[in-house]
Amino acid sequence: MNNFKVDFRPLLLLINIGFVICVLFFCYLIFGDMLAPSFQPDPVVQKSASTSSGNSVDDYDKVVDGIHVQTGLIYAEGFEIVRATCTACHSAKLVTQNRATKEGWTQMIRWMQATQGLWDLGKNESTIVNYLAKHYAPTEVGRRANLDVAAIEWYILELE
Ligand code: HEC
Structure with missing residues (x-):
């Protein structure tokens, strides 16, 4: 009779391992987001952070x-x-x-x-x-001023 006794220990071991994996998995789900940053490299602070205009902050x-x-x-x-x-x-x-x-x-x-x-x-x-x-006053190279129509001496162009 003794020979037919089933050994449950390997099965119990398997269940135990499965249980531990489940616990670890849930821990990962719950705390994973918190732990993630600690595994990332520190951000590198650039010495002369540049602005949108391409100049450094020192400027x-x-x-x-x-x-x-x-x-x-x-x-x-x-x-x-x-x-x-x-x-x-x-x-x-x-x-x-x-x-x-x-x-x-x-x-x-x-x-x-x-x-x-x-x-x-x-x-x-x-x-x-x-x-x-x-x-930022008007300069000669800018747009010319409006003509002063009244001050212009008009003449008739004679075509022969
Ligand atoms: C509250 C927001 C605001 C402030 C402050 C401001 N502007 Fe403007 N300005 C504008 C907007 C919006 C336009 C139109 C921009 C466009 O057409 O792309 C403009 C356009 C201009 C233009 C172009 C006008 C044209 O005919 O094309 C000039 C010059 C100008 N601004 C000068 C100034 C000056 C000088 C000051 C400081 C006294 C000033 N702005 C402050 C909003 C502002």
């Missing part, structure tokens, strides 16, 4: 030949206010590629206030307009 206040490198704006009285105000919504390029008189700049500001949500500039407005009209 934030860099001025070369009177031009503020990061914005391209002329570095002069009123620059800080203009930078703070006029680069909030768009690139400073929109400013630097334009030329206008005081009236022209004021008109552009009014237009942005009326249609683009530019806020009231208060006492900064005169500083800003002065800076713009001084450094």
Whole structure:
């Protein structure tokens, strides 16, 4: 009779191993997300993290030949206010590629206030307009001024 006794130990061992695997698997499901970061390499901090314009962060206040490198704006009285105000919504390029008189700049500001949500500039407005009209004034290479029709002496072209 003794010879027919079934040995359950291998089966119990298998069940045990299966149980341990199940426990480990559930632990993985529950805590896996927490553990994952510790197996990843540390992020490498680049020494000169670059900005969208390709300049390094160190260039934030860099001025070369009177031009503020990061914005391209002329570095002069009123620059800080203009930078703070006029680069909030768009690139400073929109400013630097334009030329206008005081009236022209004021008109552009009014237009942005009326249609683009530019806020009231208060006492900064005169500083800003002065800076713009001084450094971004119309030049000869820009668009020519409108003809003064009344001042033109008209003549009849005689064709023989
Ligand atoms: C509240 C957001 C905002 C601020 C602040 C702002 N602008 Fe603008 N500006 C705009 C928008 C929007 C446009 C239109 C952009 C486009 O057409 O792509 C624009 C366009 C312009 C243009 C181009 C106008 C044209 O006729 O093409 C100039 C120049 C300009 N802005 C100058 C300035 C100056 C100078 C300042 C600082 C006083 C300033 N902006 C501040 C929103 C703003």
